[in-house]
Amino acid sequence: MTEPLLRVDGLKTHFLTRAGTVKAVDGVDLRLDRGEILGLVGESGSGKSVTGQSILGLVDPPGRVVGGRVLFQGEDLVGAGEKRLRAIRGRRIAMIFQDPMMTLNPVLSIGTQMVEAVRAHEAVSRAEAWERSRRALARVGIASPDERLASYPHQFSGGMRQRVAIAIALLHSPDLIIADEPTTALDVTIQAQILFEVQKLCHETGTALIWVTHDLAVVSALADRVAVMYAGRVVETGTVAEIIGAPRHPYTRGLLESVPSRNRRGVPLRSIPGMTPSVLDLPEGCAFRPRCDRPTAACTTMPELAGERDDRAWRCWNPVAAEVRGDAA
Amino acid sequence: MSSAVAKAPPVETPFLRLARDFARSRTALAGLAVLVLIVLAALLARWVVPQDPYDLAQLDILDGMMAPGSLGGSGWTYWLGTDDQGRDMLSAIVFGLRTSLLVGVVATLIALAVGVAVGLLAAYAGDRVDGLVMRLVDIQLSFPAILIALILLALLGKGVDKVIVALAAVQWAYYARTIRGSALVERRKEYIEAAQCLALPHRRIMMRHLLPNCLPPLIVVATVQVAHAIALEATLSFLGVGVPVTQPSLGMLIASGYQYMLSGDYWVSLFPGLALLVTIVAINLVGDRLRDVLNPRLNH
Amino acid sequence: MLVFILRRLAQSAVVVVAMSVLVFAGIFAIGNPIDVLISPEADEFERAAAIARLGLDKPMHEQFLRFVDSALGGDLGTSFVHGVPALGLVLQRFPATLELALCAMLVAVALGIPLGLWAGLKPDSLAGRVIMTGSILGFSLPTFWVGMMLIMAFAVTLGWLPAGGRGETASLFGVQWSFLTADGLAHLILPAVNLALFKLSLVIRLARAGTREVALQDYVKFARAKGLAPARIVGVHILKNIMIPVVTVLGLELGSVIAFSVVTESVFAWPGMGKLLIDSILQLDRPVVIAYLLVTVLLFVVINLIVDLVYSLLDPRIRLGGGRA
Ligand SMILES: Nc1ncnc2c1ncn2[C@@H]1O[C@H](COP(=O)(O)OP(=O)(O)OP(=O)(O)O)[C@@H](O)[C@H]1O
Ligand code: SF4
Ligand SMILES: [Mg+2]
Numbered sequence: 001m002t003e004p005l006l007r008v009d010g011l012k013t014h015f016l017t018r019a020g021t022v023k024a025v026d027g028v029d030l031r032l033d034r035g036e037i038l039g040l041v042g043e044s045g046s047g048k049s050v051t052g053q054s055i056l057g058l059v060d061p062p063g064r065v066v067g068g069r070v071l072f073q074g075e076d077l078v079g080a081g082e083k084r085l086r087a088i089r090g091r092r093i094a095m096i097f098q099d100p101m102m103t104l105n106p107v108l109s110i111g112t113q114m115v116e117a118v119r120a121h122e123a124v125s126r127a128e129a130w131e132r133s134r135r136a137l138a139r140v141g142i143a144s145p146d147e148r149l150a151s152y153p154h155q156f157s158g159g160m161r162q163r164v165a166i167a168i169a170l171l172h173s174p175d176l177i178i179a180d181e182p183t184t185a186l187d188v189t190i191q192a193q194i195l196f197e198v199q200k201l202c203h204e205t206g207t208a209l210i211w212v213t214h215d216l217a218v219v220s221a222l223a224d225r226v227a228v229m230y231a232g233r234v235v236e237t238g239t240v241a242e243i244i245g246a247p248r249h250p251y252t253r254g255l256l257e258s259v260p261s262r263n264r265r266g267v268p269l270r271s272i273p274g275m276t277p278s279v280l281d282l283p284e285g286c287a288f289r290p291r292c293d294r295p296t297a298a299c300t301t302m303p304e305l306a307g308e309r310d311d312r313a314w315r316c317w318n319p320v321a322a323e324v325r326g327d328a329a
Numbered sequence: 330m331s332s333a334v335a336k337a338p339p340v341e342t343p344f345l346r347l348a349r350d351f352a353r354s355r356t357a358l359a360g361l362a363v364l365v366l367i368v369l370a371a372l373l374a375r376w377v378v379p380q381d382p383y384d385l386a387q388l389d390i391l392d393g394m395m396a397p398g399s400l401g402g403s404g405w406t407y408w409l410g411t412d413d414q415g416r417d418m419l420s421a422i423v424f425g426l427r428t429s430l431l432v433g434v435v436a437t438l439i440a441l442a443v444g445v446a447v448g449l450l451a452a453y454a455g456d457r458v459d460g461l462v463m464r465l466v467d468i469q470l471s472f473p474a475i476l477i478a479l480i481l482l483a484l485l486g487k488g489v490d491k492v493i494v495a496l497a498a499v500q501w502a503y504y505a506r507t508i509r510g511s512a513l514v515e516r517r518k519e520y521i522e523a524a525q526c527l528a529l530p531h532r533r534i535m536m537r538h539l540l541p542n543c544l545p546p547l548i549v550v551a552t553v554q555v556a557h558a559i560a561l562e563a564t565l566s567f568l569g570v571g572v573p574v575t576q577p578s579l580g581m582l583i584a585s586g587y588q589y590m591l592s593g594d595y596w597v598s599l600f601p602g603l604a605l606l607v608t609i610v611a612i613n614l615v616g617d618r619l620r621d622v623l624n625p626r627l628n629h
Numbered sequence: 630m631l632v633f634i635l636r637r638l639a640q641s642a643v644v645v646v647a648m649s650v651l652v653f654a655g656i657f658a659i660g661n662p663i664d665v666l667i668s669p670e671a672d673e674f675e676r677a678a679a680i681a682r683l684g685l686d687k688p689m690h691e692q693f694l695r696f697v698d699s700a701l702g703g704d705l706g707t708s709f710v711h712g713v714p715a716l717g718l719v720l721q722r723f724p725a726t727l728e729l730a731l732c733a734m735l736v737a738v739a740l741g742i743p744l745g746l747w748a749g750l751k752p753d754s755l756a757g758r759v760i761m762t763g764s765i766l767g768f769s770l771p772t773f774w775v776g777m778m779l780i781m782a783f784a785v786t787l788g789w790l791p792a793g794g795r796g797e798t799a800s801l802f803g804v805q806w807s808f809l810t811a812d813g814l815a816h817l818i819l820p821a822v823n824l825a826l827f828k829l830s831l832v833i834r835l836a837r838a839g840t841r842e843v844a845l846q847d848y849v850k851f852a853r854a855k856g857l858a859p860a861r862i863v864g865v866h867i868l869k870n871i872m873i874p875v876v877t878v879l880g881l882e883l884g885s886v887i888a889f890s891v892v893t894e895s896v897f898a899w900p901g902m903g904k905l906l907i908d909s910i911l912q913l914d915r916p917v918v919i920a921y922l923l924v925t926v927l928l929f930v931v932i933n934l935i936v937d938l939v940y941s942l943l944d945p946r947i948r949l950g951g952g953r954a
Contacts, residue, residue: 053850056854058850058853058854060845060850086856086857086858087856088856089853089854089855089856090854090855090856090857091856094854094855095851095854097847097850097851097854098847099847102846102847102848103847103848103851104848104851105848105849105852105866105869105870106848106870107869107870107873107943108865108866108869113852116855116857116861116865117855117856117857120855120856120857120858120861121856165851168855468644468647468648471644471881471884471929471933472884472888472926472929473884473885473888473889475888475889475891475892476888476891476925479891479906479907479910480918480922482910483910483915483918556769560769560771563771563773563774564771564772564773564892567771567773567892567895568773568891568892568895568907569907569911570907570910570911580771580773583773583774583777587777590777590780590781590785591780591785591792595781598774598777598781599778599781602771602774602777602778605771605774606769606770606771606774609769609770609771610765610766610769613765613768613769
């Protein structure tokens with residue numbers, strides 16, 4: 001088996017707050033091949049954003065990566081120095097954030113923010129950086145890019161700003177883009193456009209993508225594979241077909257049952273009972289236990305992430321039988 | 330341990346809760362302790378100091394300009410030295426503190442009363458009155474306090490009462506603005522509407538309902554303003570337009586030591602200055618903490 | 630933008646008019662204009678002549694018009710003490726005060742912004758705490774006392790710097806300035822630092838609060854994710870955002886610095902208009918006090934106006950108007 005583009009092993013990121021240690025990410029495993037699109041799914045607070053930021057060493061204090069490895073093309077980024085990380089950020093791995101209203105600096109022009117991104121990694125003239133920025137804006141479908149470069153963020157709509165962020169992410173044709181719910185804050189129609197374009201651009205450039213979302217519908221339309229997170233851990237991973245068609249973890253099944261879908265008309269929607277637990281105060285053993293409908297005595301110890309293959313695994317003592325969701329067809 | 334927690338907690342009055350929150354900050358507690366000492370010393374000035382510094386019969390001109398720690402002719406030690414007339418600086422400072430505190434507190438109280446009355450009126454009367462009063466407040470606040478006080482004193486002349494008037498005139502606008510802000514917020518709340526529906530008289534609505542709810546921000550502003558007033562009074566007295574020589578405040582003491590300082594006799598100015606500094610810092614520490622505990626948004 | 634400027638100009642004019650009415654009312658209602666405008670040493674005959682000359686026997690509104698008329702003509706009376714026009718006297722002292730105030734501002738910004746940035750980026754570090762404690766002290770210490778202590782330390786004890794006065798001056802644009810000569814500069818340091826202290830504390834606080842807030846913004850994280858160097862993130866992304874409140878507040882504070890120079894000028898015997906004001910108050914030279922007051926009011930209004938304009942230039946959200954969001 002070839003070396004994957006990215007392998008995350010047992011990543012742990014904790015926040016040392018006054019109220020206690022928040023184990024926001026507590027042993028996350030992921031793997032991603034070149035050009036592959038991974039959907040990272042989970043409820044709010046499950047640690048998706050923290051995972052994404054940990055990969056690039058962008059977690060702010062009091063948060064800290066306290067364990068695990070992030071192997072990017074074989075190089076461990078967890079131990080890497082700030083200088084090395086800086087060379088990777090924006091160049092080999094780019095990031096797009098959730099709220100387009102907040103990701104661009106309000107007092108700097110779009111041009112300034114793009115040119116500096118080009119010149120952070122390549123010693124090119126200002127004029128050339130400008131030209132590159134212009135082309136990047138055109139590529140994400142922004143008309144009259146010259147005029148746009150001279151504008152400031154507040155003159156753009158949310159969708160346009162997110163396009164700018166995507167253009168910035170694509171500037172150096174990175175190997176990997178981590179997109180943290182980039183469409184959640186946008187209108188549905190614009191969501192769909194952006195989704196489509198990102199997918200197209202990634203395919204064109206061979207860029208791998210980690211798409212963070214809590215929307216399974218988005219994932220099924222976009223991703224090759226899925227990792228489901230719950231309370232700081234990956235609880236199930238597999239291809240889109242496997243996850244949607246035959247979920248093994250009760251939490252994944254719960255998520256699917258709470259999504260309205262055309263071929264399940266008439267079947268009542270269900271929601272997972274209970275609330276996302278506070279990561280400050282997790283139950284012993286399986287974190288999903290208080291909300292699970294099939295716990296057993298074994299569940300008071302933490303199950304391993306295990307399954308058929310390395311990339312088809314679940315973290316449950318009593319996995320849902322594979323054929324339960326046969327009604328889907 | 331756990332059983333103690335399980336017992337019904339004693340009913341906690343808001344005041345007790347406040348006191349406990351307050352006490353969680355050591356620096357604030359220290360500030361409070363110092364402040365209490367200062368206030369006690371000022372109140373009991375006649376009994377805590379060795380000398381009445383303004384009873385000329387008690388002064389010995391032969392003891393003039395003695396350095397700190399010197400032994401005086403009458404047998405006691407001048408721990409903080411003496412001034413040119415043989416006045417014990419420690420005694421002078423405690424008496425000066427008295428004047429400074431008096432001016433600061435009284436001016437603040439007057440300003441508070443005027444500001445609250447005007448601010449409530451503005452908030453309650455609404456529209457025209459409000460616009461006019463707040464425009465006035467804005468204009469006044471756009472000019473530095475010291476300038477307004479200086480001009481007023483230039484018109485009014487010297488005197489403790491005049492300084493108090495000037496300081497009150499400088500401060501009222503802060504309170505008017507603060508209370509108007511809170512009152513406008515409170516006014517929209519249901520209980521005021523309820524009171525209005527009950528046709529309670531306006532004055533009663535203001536006094537019984539609005540005021541208590543607007544109080545916390547006022548207390549904070551007032552505490553810090555006392556420190557400002559004291560500093561401002563000291564500055565005015567230093568400039569020679571404040572209190573008269575017969576009733577010197579700390580600022581006056583500092584000013585009268587100025588000429589000696591240049592020749593190296595530092596103590597006549599230094600110690601009153603330190604006393605002033607400690608007083609202001611103590612008040613500010615207490616005020617800062619009060620702001621923290623009274624502001625529920627900052628409390629977790 | 631033009632509408633904005635015009636509106637601000639109109640507002641300023643209203644304030645100037647309001648203030649001159651107040652000054653007028655202050656003289657004619659609270660004080661006795663005869664005391665204010667006529668030297669206490671004048672004899673009966675001189676008084677009568679002056680009253681007639683100043684029109685103090687005319688009705689109030691006529692007097693007000695006269696007051697406005699002569700004020701517009703630059704005539705604010707004659708100094709009792711110096712025997713020259715009061716306005717000229719105040720204006721002649723203005724450069725010294727302006728020089729002092731601007732130097733103080735420079736000190737406050739040049740030290741305050743880096744210190745505030747540092748304290749904001751590392752709030753829990755020792756340096757961060759020391760900076761904050763220092764700024765609290767800076768707020769509490771009365772200016773005049775700090776000035777005296779500075780003199781005691783650097784002039785009396787160490788003998789490094791002069792204790793007062795303007796020192797040697799040199800001429801630029803027909804005005805005498807201290808900062809152009811080494812001696813003048815030496816005289817300028819202590820008063821400028823003294824006057825700066827309060828504003829320095831303010832700048833530190835503003836810069837620190839701004840930095841703490843801005844550093845948590847997504848756009849700073851995004852800037853890091855782009856692979857920018859820390860120097861660029863702090864020096865451009867953060868600094869530019871915190872400059873907006875700092876410049877605004879500082880601009881507004883320039884007026885208060887000029888007012889507070891009254892204290893510093895008295896301590897350091899700096900011959901500016903603040904010292905002139907105090908001397909005039911103490912010598913009951915009221916026309917000079919009035920002239921000072923009107924000049925200051927005008928100055929404040931102009932400063933506020935300029936600050937508003939600069940502010941709108943700094944913040945593209947205002948400069949370019951509305952826009953989305
Ligand atoms: N600065 C912080 N201090 C303390 N805890 C934090 C901090 N940042 C994040 N956390 C905690 O980490 C956990 C995971 O947060 P994260 O932002 O990764 O969730 P998420 O899965 O991205 O959720 P969402 O869908 O809402 O974005 C949360 O429980 C949160 O409380
Ligand atoms: S391990 Fe047990 S509690 Fe956890 S999800 Fe599986 S069955 Fe439920
Ligand atoms: Mg998130």
